[in-house]
Amino acid sequence: MKKLPLLILLFFCFQTFADKLPSITEKTASFKKYEGFMNYWWDEDNGKVWLEVSNLNQEFLYISSLPAGLGSNDIGLDRGLLGDEKVVFFNKVGRKILLIQPNLKYRAITNDANEKRAVMQSFAQSTLAGFTIEAEENGKYLIEITDLLMQDAMGVTDRIKGMGEGSYSLDKSRSAMYFERTKNFPLNSEFEVSLTFTGGSDAGRFVKSVTPSAEAITLRMHHSFVQLPDNQFEKREFDPRSSFNAISYFDYSTPVSEPVEKYYTVRHRLKKKDPNAKVSEAVKPIIYYLDNGTPEPIRSALMEGTAWWNQAFEAAGYKNAFQVKLLPDDADPMDVRYNVINWVHRSTRGWSYGASVIDPRTGEILKGHVTLGSLRVRQDYLIAQGLLSPFENGKKLDPEKDPMLKMALARLRQLAAHEVGHTLGIMHNYSASTNNRASVMDYPHPRVSLNAKGEVDLSDAYAVGIGEWDKASITFGYQDFPKGTDEKAGLNKILQDARNKGLLFLTDQDARPAGSASPNAHLWDEGKDPIENLNALLKVREKALANFGEKTIREGVPMAFLEDALVPVYNLHRYQIEAVAKIVGSVDYRYAVRGDGQIPTVLVSKETQQKALKAAIQCLSPEVLTLPENIIKLIPPRPAGYNTSRELFKKRTGLAFDALSAAESAADFPLQFLLQPERASRMIEYAARGEGITLDELNTQLIENTWKTPRKTGLALEVQYQTEQILLTHLLALSVNEKANYQVKALMGKSLKELKAYIEETKKSVKDASYQAHLDYALERMKNPSAAKVTAHKELPPGAPIGCEDEF
Template identity: 40%
Template sequence: MRAAAATPLLLALLATALPLSPAASAAPAADATPAKSIADVTRNLQSQPGFIDVWRDTGKGRVLLSVATLEQPFLLVSSLPYALGSNDVGLDRAQPGEMRMVHFEKHGARLFLVQENTNYVANSADRDERAAVRESFSNSVLWSGDILASDKDRHLVDFSGFLLADRHGIAARLAGTKQGAYAIDPARSAVLAAEAKAFPDNVELEALLTFAGPGQAEFVKQVGADPASLSMRQRISMVRLPAADAWRPRAYHPYSGGFDASYFDFATPLSSSIDVHWQVRHKLEKTDPSAAVSTVKKPIVYYVDRGAPEPVRSALIEGASWWAKAFEKAGFKDAYRVELLPEGVDALDIRYNVITWVHRATRGWSYGNALTDPRTGQILRGAVTLGSQRVRQDILIAEALLAPYGKSSGSDKQKLAEQMALARLRQLAAHEVGHTLGFAHNFAASRMGNGSVMDYPHPILKLNAQGEVDISNAYGVGVGPWDDYIVKYIYGDFGGGAQEQAALARLRAEAGAAGMLYSSDQDDRTPGASHPDGLLWDFGPDTLKTWDQLGAVRQRALQTFSPDVLPDARQIGELEARLVPVYLLQRYQGEAVARLIGGGDFDYTSAGDVKAGIARAGVKATPPEVQRQALNRLTDSLRAEYLALPANVLDILTPPAAGHERNREYFATRMDSVFDAFSIAEAAAGHAASFLLDAGRINRVAWQHARDSKQPGVQEVLAQTLQKTWKRDAVPSSVIGGEAVQLASNWVVADSLLRLLDGGQLHPQVAAEVRQSVRELAQWLQKNPGKGVTADSRRQAAEHISAYLSDPRTVKLRPAPTAPPGAPI
């Protein structure tokens, strides 16, 4: 069909609706204002020349940037000079954000800031090949602004709009932690123009951001001056990219013990993987590459926050300095050091590696961030955050174990408590700095004693010859053999190419032959994790021996628990908070014992190392006799003899005094303000049951037994669990409140079994075994009613289980009991 001819009226309408083409547009009027130069716009403004020239307009509260290079990538990262102060929300002082690679583009009369998609690249000399990948995946425009003036290829923009936006994700973090919907209030936010700084390789810009929100949630109410109005500062750092040809990246290996930077490279040969991984590390170059040990062109220097008080400051410097010996063993002399941050230096300046002492309302995690070049893994800055209240928790644990405040105790025990806390702080400083050097956790290093500062260390506790708790050597000193290995592997200079790869293979072989085990976060943090060596907060080469050792310490500490665990000035209600780490002293070793049940260890390695005999493939199951010993110990912790408190503890526990209140460091109570002996037993039993009756563990037990009938099966695990709880003999009368405590544990086990069935994570055939065991339990309870309160619980439990098995939808399952936080210790 032919198109209809345009009528005169339609042509007239089009002429009014559409802009004229440039060729047809009218010429500018003769008296039009000529375009301003950058000098015109910036007259009377303070100049900050640097990587990107900055002008401070303090009168109007603006920051202007003069952009000279377009399409040239650089790095951009946010951080928080002033923060929220809540460990639970996680917006900490000096916290860095995500490192992004960005560039400026010009479109018309505007500049655009574009984030490049560094996940998908083509590292090719062919321009078209690179373009094909770039055009296949989306970039992100982060900001645009009008060009205020131009001088040839240099363009001036007001960057204030970018600075006043939430670039750190503060609102998202508040929402994600259920603190409510917060948004920036522009009227109460401002660009801090006087804080703007420019240097040859970086620009530092800052803004005050005020977030308005409901102010009703727990964590913001805890820390906010006005929880409906949260004011923080946001730093934006713009950083010149390192020269690509001045850095030789090292291929990442799973057994390196380090982190990796990765992306998909579509320009790799067809026989190679497009999934490329580089070792994350600082740039470290010898002044004499041919020398076995040499000084370096530029040492790695870390600076400790001036806000850290003594004796904390000295402990941080000492602990963080431990890495110097490992670098020297790797061939680098005077290559690493730690100093106090010079007075007046901006601690958030991207050029400085800083260890920041951070205060929060509650104790919480410390962490280390390595800010890296996404193209190569080169670390550009190390940023360590150390929570100030953790050291106080170590003192609390030591005091609860030693009871040092009695009339006959003397000052030696008090000094021991502080020494233990400072020893832990040294180790913590080394640990978090290790992350910023590119090193990952190794939770298997505790099998080698003080094998690595990159493990999570439990204090090494024992009884001395007099039967007293001994904490004199609670934490190790210095880095361990694993740490020497990872420094040499990740930083050692081996010449590159095939020579380098051969040297690295030899290092891996030597480490494996020395028995250096490696297991990290992805395999060690879930309740059902299988690796029997990858354990957080454990110690010693033998899990069962350490369990017994800690059990003896726990028993002694409970027997001697008294008001002497508190300084005289503390309110007596705090006794209960001091009881928590003593009563739950074996909580982490209990997880270690559970790992042996359905346990299996394996190596992080490569196919080449397996073929070369350096490492092995597959998962090796824990021997059956070890699994049964572990099962026996873990189920014993569900018995009243383990869970009940002695009279000397029960008789002194007092509610918090006026002006004080219970918090998360206390056990839960359903008895108003009074200590609840039921809740404490439920918390401990629930902790053991959460590991023992985890779906992943039960599935593994079923498979291991199916493959090898000598291994314990699901029925054996459940039978022993029930034999120690619901089906046990009467509790001895010497156990105070023994029958009631045992019933509390029994109900935790029953509820855990039903949640195990209800979770939907068991394989059908495994669920059938569990269901049958639970059905048989209900039948046993009906046939063995018992007497008194035991009879009441058995009858109710039988009805509860039967109702669930008949129709799960009709039964509301109780949640797992909670324990006060243990980690971080």
């Protein structure tokens, strides 16, 4: 008998092995089935999840998220945190099923298959997971996906380690499926797991503050498989003047004469039932759902603020196209079918934010997802409390008439509108405060003033309703033009009309950096004229400090807690002085495009810059920086049993209140902007072009108004000494800063040489030992400019978002 060739023998062996695969029906006979978008089964005996793959090479959306979080603002990992959305597909190779993410950043939008293939093969794809087929039936395949679901898809261990908060690893023995939120629907399959991360021998204070036992952190992770929307979404070309976010990708089928990178507007799908009607209902309205765990009166405030957006959609020609409802009890906030507003608790206050699930192919928003930090409203209440000092004779306040609560709820309405605006596709607009609160997408400082009686007035602290810019922006993004309309011309007219009304759009890149160049884009500033409003705010601050005392806190509260309320009052002007300082060395510019008639750049006049500098220098005076003695006497160390907090002034005096450290932080703050290397470099250029104050003039005026002013007495004198040393730190540091241009360093050296000569001359007539020591120390520091570190100064306690400092 002849022997079969080896190849044929292997073939028969493989075929016999393949034939032994059970059917899906047989394999899953004892499992619990979940029918829906992708059928899956739960094998309870073995703790495994099995998935039926029926549509090979068909793209769908894969999203991971964090439905139960860590509770630390500093680390992040909030309840409701979304991961990246990924377009993926299953591919079969032999007995393997691979989960592949195509590279959508590089495409060829063409019908030419060869051209598409050339682009696809030029850039890497990502294979996210591999599975073995364990059963098959009628062209469908069964794979086990337990390991995929049990992975650290949200990067918990890396996030915690990156924050220096401990080394953790996933412990699968303490992890399991979470079936309360594991469900299947016709268009989406939802899986949830409870994951435990162990380790923590080096756990940091943030982790310890939010875990019952730092050696084990148990969180929940959610995975969504979602059917991608149809191809009927109409992409809208991105316009940098519109304030909408954009997606971009490279289309290599583009003719050489056109840009290869394409930009499209990120927005929800919204169509009129009747596009020809001036006002029409939507085919499918945009509905947002508020977390049903939100308490009153916060719930009503958030519902009201969110509903403001309907005003913008009405301006765009829609009737009742934007709605807000309470999340049903049986709904899952992580379900992609729901736009949600989550009320999230953390151990410390922090940012709120608006995120979205987006179809990466088109920019269509599939889910708006807002996170609102619950402690923020308490900080707004505290700010109002410090400004009003309302507790006369220990009396209780009527909640219906409580002005602090009214202000805090007014801020929540604005906050809800702001964060929902992000999930509608809109960026920040930090120039809105210069135009009568034209957008809820600005960061608003409470508008506080003195009334006719000279009392602090909070009645107009925050705007009510949507802004004029928001209406124009929504109209640009969501206008449904009648057939035959030149859409590009129509969209351009919307933006042109907004510009004709004086509406301006500038965003994060223009406002956040310390060296930002625009005089019109600032975070948390107020009013059309930053300089005028700084002066007005200083008067409010003076009045609030004059009223500050025992009546600032409730009866029975430890006196040490006066410091909590004092911090935002003492630093009330912090954002306004930032806006004023940034006017120095600034250039007024627009996001102009060719042909729109806008003037791209205009240098800010020397007169305006000089006025701004004068206002900023005023805030370095001992009169502004020195706390009154009557306030200092009232604040003892924090009692035993109460935790200290980063919300308080940074101290150099141990437990005792440190009035000098408070002044140190406040003096350092404006100098961070005035003597910033990018600003200084611009000043050299702008002065050479004939506009703006020179760097030499800036240095001279700073020195004249600190080192060369008459000596004060008492605590004000110590504040004076301290401010002069802080200024010297910034002068020395800038003189050797490699980010500054050569002439900046040359002029800083000149100013330091002149200051040194002044100090040496002054020493000859100084008899006071304290003053002499101050001058000697300055001369010693001048010998080594590289040793001057601005980071050595005490920082202001966190303020944003009125308040807390980021993150994230």
